[in-house]
Amino acid sequence: MARKTHVQTQINGDSVEFLCEARQSLLEVLRDELQLTGAKEGCNNGNCGACSVILDGRLVNSCLVLGVETGGKVVETVEGLAAPDRLHPIQDAFLENAALQCGICTPGFLMSAKALLDNNPNPTEPEVRYWLAGNLCRCTGYDKIVRAVLDAAAAM
Amino acid sequence: MPHVAIPSLMRNLTAGREHVTVPGNTVREVIDNLEHRYPGVKARLCEEGRIKPGIAVYIDGILTTREGLRERLDADAEIHFLPAISGGIGE
Amino acid sequence: MPEKKEYKVIGTRPIRHDGVDKVTGRALYGADFHTAGLLHGRVLRSPHAHARILSIDTSRAEAYPGVKAIVTAKDLPDAADKVADLGEGAVHLKYLCDNILASDKALYKGHAIAAVAATNAHIAEEACALIDVAYEVLPPVLEVRQAMEPAAPLLHETLKTGSLGETAEEPSNVASHLQHKKGDIEAGFAEADVIIEREFVTGTVHQGYIEPHNATALYNPDGQLTVWCSTQGAFTVREQLTEILQYPISKIKVVPMEIGGGFGGKINVYVEPVAALLAKKTGKPVKVLMNRADVFEGTGPTPASFIRVKMGATKDGKLTAAQTHLAFEAGAYPGSPVGAGAMCIFAPYDIANVLIDGYDVVVNKPKSAPYRAPGATNAAFGSETVIDELAKELNIDALEFRIMNGAKEGVKRADGPVFPRIGFIESVEAAKQHPHYTSPNGKKHHGRGVASGFWFNIGLASSVSISVNPDGTINLVEGSTDIGGTRASIAMQAAEVLGIPAESVNPSVVDTNSVGYTAVTGGSRTTFATGYAAYEAAQDVKRQLIARAAKLWEVDEEDVQFADGEFSCINGKEAQLSFHDLSARLGETGGPVVGSAAVNPPGAGGAFATHIVDLEVDEDTGKVQILRYTATQDAGKAIHPSYVEGQIQGGVVQGIGWALNEEYIYNAEGTMTNASFLDYRIPTCLDLPMIDTVIVEVPNPGHPYGVRGVGEVPIVPPPAAIANAIYDAIGIRMTELPMSPDRMLKAMGKI
Ligand code: FES
Ligand code: FES
Numbered sequence: 001m002a003r004k005t006h007v008q009t010q011i012n013g014d015s016v017e018f019l020c021e022a023r024q025s026l027l028e029v030l031r032d033e034l035q036l037t038g039a040k041e042g043c044n045n046g047n048c049g050a051c052s053v054i055l056d057g058r059l060v061n062s063c064l065v066l067g068v069e070t071g072g073k074v075v076e077t078v079e080g081l082a083a084p085d086r087l088h089p090i091q092d093a094f095l096e097n098a099a100l101q102c103g104i105c106t107p108g109f110l111m112s113a114k115a116l117l118d119n120n121p122n123p124t125e126p127e128v129r130y131w132l133a134g135n136l137c138r139c140t141g142y143d144k145i146v147r148a149v150l151d152a153a154a155a156m
Numbered sequence: 157m158p159h160v161a162i163p164s165l166m167r168n169l170t171a172g173r174e175h176v177t178v179p180g181n182t183v184r185e186v187i188d189n190l191e192h193r194y195p196g197v198k199a200r201l202c203e204e205g206r207i208k209p210g211i212a213v214y215i216d217g218i219l220t221t222r223e224g225l226r227e228r229l230d231a232d233a234e235i236h237f238l239p240a241i242s243g244g245i246g247e
Numbered sequence: 248m249p250e251k252k253e254y255k256v257i258g259t260r261p262i263r264h265d266g267v268d269k270v271t272g273r274a275l276y277g278a279d280f281h282t283a284g285l286l287h288g289r290v291l292r293s294p295h296a297h298a299r300i301l302s303i304d305t306s307r308a309e310a311y312p313g314v315k316a317i318v319t320a321k322d323l324p325d326a327a328d329k330v331a332d333l334g335e336g337a338v339h340l341k342y343l344c345d346n347i348l349a350s351d352k353a354l355y356k357g358h359a360i361a362a363v364a365a366t367n368a369h370i371a372e373e374a375c376a377l378i379d380v381a382y383e384v385l386p387p388v389l390e391v392r393q394a395m396e397p398a399a400p401l402l403h404e405t406l407k408t409g410s411l412g413e414t415a416e417e418p419s420n421v422a423s424h425l426q427h428k429k430g431d432i433e434a435g436f437a438e439a440d441v442i443i444e445r446e447f448v449t450g451t452v453h454q455g456y457i458e459p460h461n462a463t464a465l466y467n468p469d470g471q472l473t474v475w476c477s478t479q480g481a482f483t484v485r486e487q488l489t490e491i492l493q494y495p496i497s498k499i500k501v502v503p504m505e506i507g508g509g510f511g512g513k514i515n516v517y518v519e520p521v522a523a524l525l526a527k528k529t530g531k532p533v534k535v536l537m538n539r540a541d542v543f544e545g546t547g548p549t550p551a552s553f554i555r556v557k558m559g560a561t562k563d564g565k566l567t568a569a570q571t572h573l574a575f576e577a578g579a580y581p582g583s584p585v586g587a588g589a590m591c592i593f594a595p596y597d598i599a600n601v602l603i604d605g606y607d608v609v610v611n612k613p614k615s616a617p618y619r620a621p622g623a624t625n626a627a628f629g630s631e632t633v634i635d636e637l638a639k640e641l642n643i644d645a646l647e648f649r650i651m652n653g654a655k656e657g658v659k660r661a662d663g664p665v666f667p668r669i670g671f672i673e674s675v676e677a678a679k680q681h682p683h684y685t686s687p688n689g690k691k692h693h694g695r696g697v698a699s700g701f702w703f704n705i706g707l708a709s710s711v712s713i714s715v716n717p718d719g720t721i722n723l724v725e726g727s728t729d730i731g732g733t734r735a736s737i738a739m740q741a742a743e744v745l746g747i748p749a750e751s752v753n754p755s756v757v758d759t760n761s762v763g764y765t766a767v768t769g770g771s772r773t774t775f776a777t778g779y780a781a782y783e784a785a786q787d788v789k790r791q792l793i794a795r796a797a798k799l800w801e802v803d804e805e806d807v808q809f810a811d812g813e814f815s816c817i818n819g820k821e822a823q824l825s826f827h828d829l830s831a832r833l834g835e836t837g838g839p840v841v842g843s844a845a846v847n848p849p850g851a852g853g854a855f856a857t858h859i860v861d862l863e864v865d866e867d868t869g870k871v872q873i874l875r876y877t878a879t880q881d882a883g884k885a886i887h888p889s890y891v892e893g894q895i896q897g898g899v900v901q902g903i904g905w906a907l908n909e910e911y912i913y914n915a916e917g918t919m920t921n922a923s924f925l926d927y928r929i930p931t932c933l934d935l936p937m938i939d940t941v942i943v944e945v946p947n948p949g950h951p952y953g954v955r956g957v958g959e960v961p962i963v964p965p966p967a968a969i970a971n972a973i974y975d976a977i978g979i980r981m982t983e984l985p986m987s988p989d990r991m992l993k994a995m996g997k998i
Contacts, residue, residue, distance in 0.1 A: 002369075023369065037279035038272020040507065042457040043539040047924035050457055078272035091270040095262045098889035101731035101897060103269035104276060104458040104507025133933035136924060138455045138508050139731060141896030142932035144889070161663055164428035165411040174428075200412030208412055209330060209338070210423070217664035218849040236663035239411060239425040239586050239605075 009070045011036070012080025020067035026060075027051045029067035030077060038078035038107045042136065049135030052108040052115075053077045059115035061134075078107035081114065090114055093152035094145075101139035108135050113149045122153055158186050158233045166237070169194045183213060184225040186235060201237060212240040255811075256742045257952055260889045261749040263735040269505075277461035277477035277504040278536055285463070286315055288525050288535035289371035290518065291361045291378050292545060293353035296387035296611040296917025297400070300353060300380060303361060308377040313370035316528035317378070318521065319361045320350035324493040331490035342580040344491050346614050347520045353382065354402055354579035355613050356918045357544025359517070364525040364533045387611040387917035391553050391574045394420040394610045402579065402609045420609045422581030427589060427603040429661040435568025435600025439559025443636045447629040449966075449984040450910030451551040451576065454618045455901070455929045458507020459542045463534040464522035472499045472523055477506040479513045479728055480767030485759050487516045492523060502758040503728050510901070511617030512547045514767050543922035547616020548911060549625075550576035550583045556592075556629040564643045566652045568600040569593045573626060575607060578614040583607045587703075588622030590662050591963070592630050594701040595671050595855060596652045601661035611917050617769065619898060620702040620959035624905065624966060628984060631698035631967030636980070645697050645971070646679040646857070670881025670945030670955075671855040675699065677879040677941045678857040684877075692864050693874070694976025697857065700963025704851040704956035705770030706949075710763025711780040712843035713741060713788050717834075719827030720751040721788070726765030727777040729756055731897075731958070732890035736774040737781045739886050740952060744785035746812025747826055763845045771956020772851065774886055775947075780846045782951050787842030792829055795836040799824070850949015854956055856880040858899065858964040864976045869991030871907055871973065877939040878964075883947040883955030895961040896938040902965025904930045910985050 004019040011034070020029050027044070030036040030053070042048035044063045051062040054076040081088045090113050093099070100106045109132065116123060116131040123131065128149045129142075137145060157177045162170045170176060178193065180186035191198040200208075206225065207213055213224040214236040220227050229235070268274040305317045329340040344350070349358050361378050365371035388394045388402065401418055408415040410424045436442060462476040472494065478484045481503040489496040506513060518535040525533040537545065555572040571592055575583035585605040593601055638648035653672045659665045678684055678697065688695040712724045723741055727733055738752035765777065789809055796814040797804040799822075806818035814829055816822035824832075833840055861875040878895050885891040908928045912921045921927045946953025970981045979994050992998045 021369075031279070035281060036272075037275070037281075040276070040458065041278065041536075042459070042507075043924045045539070045923060045925070047539075048457055078270075082271055087267070087270065094270050095266045098260070098263070098732065098887075098893055100266075100269055101890070101893055102456070102458070102506060102508045103265075103274060104456075104505075106269055107272045110270060129932045129935075133931045136457055136929060136931065138457050138510070138901070138929060139897045140893055141898075141900035141938050142930075142935055143896045143938045144893060146932060146937070163411055164426045165413070165424070210409060211412060214663060237411070238427075238662060239423065 005068050007068055007071045009073055009075055011075045012077060022066070022068055024067045025063050026065040026067050026070055027062040030062060036077055036079055040104050040107060042104070049112060050105055050108040052111040052135065054111055054115050059112055078110055081110060089155045090117070090152040093148040093155065097144045097148035097151060099140065099144040099148035105135060105137040109137065109145055113152065116149070117153055117156060121156060125150065157231065158229050158235055160186060160190060160235045163237050166197065166200060169196045181229060182225065183227045183229065183235065186229065210240050212238045214238060254743055255746065256739045256749050257884065257886050258888065260887060261735060263732045264738060264754050265729060265734050274505045276458060276507050277475060280463050280475045280504055280534065282532050284531050286364045286366060286529055286531045286533045287368040287371050288362050288364045288522060288533050289368060289375050290359045290521060290535065290541065291375040292541065293349065293356060293358040293360055295353055295382055295384050296356045297385040298353045298382035299385065300349060300351060300360070301383055302381045304379040305361065307379065308363060308374040311370070311374045311377055313366040314363055314374045315366070315531065316364045316525050317361060318348070318524040318528060320348040322524050323348060323491065338582065340490060343487065346580060347491060347517065355611050357541070357613060358579070359521065359545060362521045362525060362535065364529050388420065389611060389913055389917050391551060391576045391608045391610060394608045395574065395606065402611065406581070406609065422577060422607045422609055425586060425589060425605045427601065427662040430600035432568055432570055432600050432602040436559045438561065438567040440562040441637060441640050442557065442559040443633050443640065444555070444557035445633055445982055447554040447556070447982045449552045449625045449628055451548045451612060452905050452909045453543055453548045453927065454510040454512035456508030456510060456512060459537040459539060460513065460517050460546060461536045462519040462522040463532055464526040465532040466527045466530065470498050473502065474499070474519055474523060475502045475504055476519050477504050477513060479506065479509040479730065479769050481728070481759050482726060482764050483514055483767050484516055484519055488520060488523065491520045500758055500760045503756060506728050506730055509730055509768070510619045511621060511769060514769055515547060515616050517546055539924060540922045543927060544919055545613060548613055549618035549621060550578065550615040552576065552625040554625060554629040556633045558633045558637060560637050560641060562641065564641050564648055564651050566596055566598045569598045570602045571629065573605040575622065575625065576610045576612060576615065577607050578612045579609060580614045581607055581609060583615050584617060584622030588626035590703060591623040591701050592626035594660050595649070595654055595699050597654045597658045603661055619901060619962045623700060623702050623963045624902065627698065627700050627963045628966040628970065631964065632970050632980070635696070635971040646675050646684070649675045649699055667850070667852065668945060668948055669853055669855060670943055673943045673945050674855045674857045674879045674881050677943050678859055678877065681859065681877055681879065681941060683859050683875060683939065688861060692866060692976050693861065694864070694972040694974065695859065695861050696968045696970065696972025696975055697859050698964035698967035698971060699855065699857045700960050701853060701855050702771065702960040702963060703853045704775065705772045706776050706848045706851040707766035707770065707772055708845065708847045709765045709777040709780040710845040711777060711784040712762065712841060713784045715788060715830050715833060715840045717831050719747065719830045720753060721745065723752050723754045723781060724757055724762050725754060725777055726762040727756065727773045728768045730768055731894060732887060733768065733773045733777065736886040736890060737778050740778040741781040741785040744782055744789060745826055771854065771958040775851055775950055775954045775956050776846065776848055778886065778954055779848045779950060780844045783844030783846055784842045787844060788840060791840045791842060795833065795840070796824060796829055798836050799832065848949060850947065852883055852947030852949050852955040854881060854960040856960045856964055858968045860968045860972050862969065862972045862976065864973060864991065866995065869988035869995065871969070871986060871991065873903060873936060875936055877941065878961055879941040879943055880957065880961060881943045881945050881955060882957045883950065884944055884953035885942050886952065886954060888942060891942055891957050892940045894958045895940045898959065898961025899938050899965055900930050900935060902962040903969065905984060906966035906969040907985055908987060
């Protein structure tokens with residue numbers, strides 16, 4: 001058995017400790033060790049964005065980050081987006097705009113959109129398209145996703 | 157009497173005829189009567205008492221199942237034998 | 248015939264029932280399934296595109312710490328000469344089994360050879376590398392025309408061409424030949440003033456769903472097999488498992504997890520039987536996940552094809568004859584969608600003389616799987632390009648030309664069936680009147696193109712049951728996997744019958760032990776057929792509630808009327824109860840009310856679409872940029888318009904990807920050299936404009952609300968529409984897909 005490292009990090013506001021092998025990605029840790037399966041694996045090599053999370057305020061593909069790298073950092077995942085009693089405005093906008101079909105890409109898009117709006121609260125359509133270009137969706141043709149993000153920006 | 161559209165790849169058995177009218181209350185009877193008139197037809201369409209895999213039977217434009225031999229026919233039903241569509245289902 | 252009616256629920260846009268689960272990350276997809284004691288499986292795949300398997304030695308892998316079991320084709324029951332009956336079609340069991348784990352030959356790079364279960368996925372992967380397989384490498388056949396050559400290496404020594412029940416003498420890679428004939432093709436061309444004939448080549452493309460295939464299986468000591476997986480049809484998985492494993496259907500339960508896209512590619516099983524075999528050997532639950540390369544190399548692409556189209560028309564614009572030769576790559580085992588392509592290719596037009604020949608050809612590529620309107624997109628690329636060329640030649644507006652020759656009710660298709668009421672002309676008219684089409688288009692290197700498409704749609708079996716809750720809501724149980732909002736579109740049809748809001752329905756998609764047989768979410772059938780079942784189940788509930796009201800009011804059932812969500816007495820007695828209030832009184836009138844229905848509706852009603860695209864060609868790089876896109880489509884009746892628009896937009900964008908970027912690139916050894924999302928490039932949002940949609944509603948006489956399937960046809964027109972627009976922009980006819988920058992530069996004579 002490969003040796004495991006003890007890692008302490010903060011995920012969605014909670015302090016979390018876990019043991020992980022050096023080769024395990026953050027995505028693997030989230031999904032397999034912590035049962036936070038909101039982040040999805042579409043490619044495991046940084047090309048689809050389904051695994052997007054926010055690490056210390058920066059949007060990352062969690063399949064390209066090692067679990068051991070997250071020690072002392074702050075991780076935000078889709079599970080932490082909604083408040084206990086209401087959805088985040090981006091989540092509402094996705095539902096209102098029917099911006100998901102199968103929904104497998106949705107957690108990644110939500111986190112990308114949040115990272116965008118955290119940095120740029122009033123993006124133009126080209127800015128939204130540029131920012132979301134790292135997230136693949138095979139179902140929607142992106143039209144309703146882009147509208148949802150623009151709507152969310154207007155609502156926030 | 158039911159009308160049978162003879163598929164182009166079977167017209168070698170029907171002397172080139174495209175449409176044939178044969179008596180029959182079920183698909184089975186129609187095929188038996190066809191066989192009577194054009195020997196060899198049945199072997200092309202059936203095996204082991206069922207429609208062959210790979211062949212689809214349409215009655216009045218509607219696809220029936222492989223148990224289609226039992227299917228009852230209206231007096232003026234129109235029957236098509238077509239290649240079964242495989243891979244024909246997407247989202 | 249459904250009349251134009253005012254509906255309360257249908258046509259509105261409620262929030263989908265599974266929406267909150269899906270935006271909070273709570274929805275459980277196949278890979279998210281977890282259970283105690285779970286082992287992880289990995290599949291070893293062939294490094295060769297064509298090879299005889301001489302031996303497999305698993306001893307080194309078995310000795311690797313953490314490995315719990317290894318399976319190969321030897322662990323599958325003997326399949327020789329059996330025919331597997333999969334409900335909708337019969338196939339040779341050996342082909343089905345060999346595609347799961349190769350027995351004698353590896354027929355494509357990525358073909359599954361063996362699988363390992365271990366305590367974690369890394370160990371399983373490492374152990375795969377320790378399995379020693381001896382191969383005798385054979386020359387691969389990688390292209391359909393090459394495969395049809397008499398001298399081509401054979402994939403299957405026993406495969407002989409079938410032509411409607413007749414089998415050829417000699418073995419061949421041509422699995423079957425089909426033909427449709429209408430009228431007199433020679434006479435038709437003799438009548439024509441203009442004849443265009445062209446050849447087309449399309450590349451191998453993948454469905455490209457973002458979620459890789461997955462399955463977890465568990466064998467209980469009592470022999471009960473449970474499989475959790477992401478599939479378009481839990482019952483279809485059950486049927487395939489019972490055939491492949493030769494295991495009783497009653498001992499198999501398939502639990503459909505949420506599914507991350509399918510588009511036809513998640514109907515065939517791949518890792519499900521492998522997980523089952525590993526679970527049986529270990530006595531533990533085993534989860535097998537594919538990675539992205541596995542998905543590209545081991546699962547259903549849609550085939551490359553070679554297509555010849557010849558069409559003729561008179562000077563005044565009447566199509567007189569159409570002929571085509573369609574040769575489709577089936578992949579490693581027979582079963583390309585050439586039959587569907589043959590049905591669809593000339594279907595939008597009323598042409599007196601037609602001859603269609605189709606060939607299903609095996610090659611050393613993964614066994615092809617359905618992909619959204621399978622076969623129709625390849626075919627339409629050919630026919631709709633030739634139609635455009637004819638219109639240009641005759642100096643007739645391309646949409647007008649389609650209207651002049653368009654199929655309507657009563658027209659007989661070349662393959663036999665006669666069209667009922669259809670909305671082709673209406674879809675073209677809608678495009679013709681659209682501001683997009685009437686706007687100016689004249690800039691240099693900008694072009695505009697149009698194309699149409701047809702898909703026949705399917706019906707098949709669906710079951711639904713509904714139970715009434717005391718607070719006036721209902722629970723709706725269905726067997727259709729929800730890939731794009733069908734929980735909502737099905738629930739809405741039940742809600743409409745019962746006069747309750749969509750939000751008062753709790754829909755659940757359940758396992759194969761918990762609902763009647765339901766065919767796949769595919770063929771654009773779900774909103775049509777499962778919606779039909781929901782309609783009928785709701786009618787059943789309504790009848791029972793009428794009886795309850797009659798009991799309460801001590802009147803005859805005929806004296807109770809139900810309208811707008813209210814039961815009322817019509818024999819003079821003043822009595823009224825809402826659905827909500829009557830639901831609260833079920834206890835005192837005889838107990839629970841459960842309605843159910845199982846249907847197999849025949850009248851799926853074909854769907855037509857017409858698309859307009861504006862684009863720009865970059866003369867220096869060869870890149871084609873889509874500037875504006877409008878899609879019109881006959882939806883029959885749009886139950887939830889947002890999800891109808893979404894289906895259209897998604898289909899269009901897949902079609903754009905197919906047209907411009909996507910293809911499997913093979914090296915001479917038959918290895919796909921671009922098996923990642925980086926190199927197999929599907930469209931991103933940066934590549935696209937908004938996709939405008941126009942929903943035309945010509946009600947389908949075969950459905951109580953007039954629904955036609957909408958999911959598939961929108962992928963059909965884009966490649967031809969884009970090729971036609973490229974011609975408009977630079978005067979060059981593109982006849983090969985994808986129209987990628989390198990092909991564009993070549994066509995422009997720049998490289
Ligand atoms: S899974 Fe991380 S980018 Fe695709
Ligand atoms: S909704 Fe299916 S991939 Fe985006």
